[in-house]
Amino acid sequence: GAGVSQSPRYKVAKRGQDVALRCDPISGHVSLFWYQQALGQGPEFLTYFQNEAQLDKSGLPSDRFFAERPEGSVSTLKIQRTQQEDSAVYLCASTADRGNSPLHFGNGTRLTVT
């Protein structure tokens, strides 16, 4: 079946540009997470949605980062005025419930800020 889909797979942005990263979760999955994975590191939590409600944004590193999931399905992570330190792989994950079900990850978007 279809898994979590992320687009684009690769994004190169010049410093100062705005970018938008898209995540299509598995159909029917209630919970959606965004993680940031720097080179050689483990994923770091950014934000969590339950349906359309953003219940936790404690991991967003600055007010340049913004995420939305307006209809409780597709989610977009937006980064304004990108900086070099924003270069990383951005992973999206979804799960069917709020319990201990495994997270299903997309393949990520690799963002390079030049």
Add this chain to the structure above:
Amino acid sequence: AQSVAQPEDQVNVAEGNPLTVKCTYSVSGNPYLFWYVQYPNRGLQFLLKYITGDNLVKGSYGFEAEFNKSQTSFHLKKPSALVSDSALYFCAVRDRGGYNKLIFGAGTRLAVHP
């Protein structure tokens, strides 16, 4: 705060030999522990989890993990390594709260040599 530590950056093992990838945790309350694997340019794939019950947990691809409360460890094991097991392995703990937010370790690169 919940956290996990993976003390080895890399583990090297010969094909056919047993492998162990180490993980220790620090949590308040009962730990919910997970192992994920990441292949190059891919998202993370779930291997196994410990929530409660038997200390030896069996998962995908012949992997298993042993929960040891006294040593606060959750080491990943496999009796006979395959070259195709070469990948990045991440240990994770569920954060406190009412949803499945995971805190990941820094990862261990497993290299299985023919």
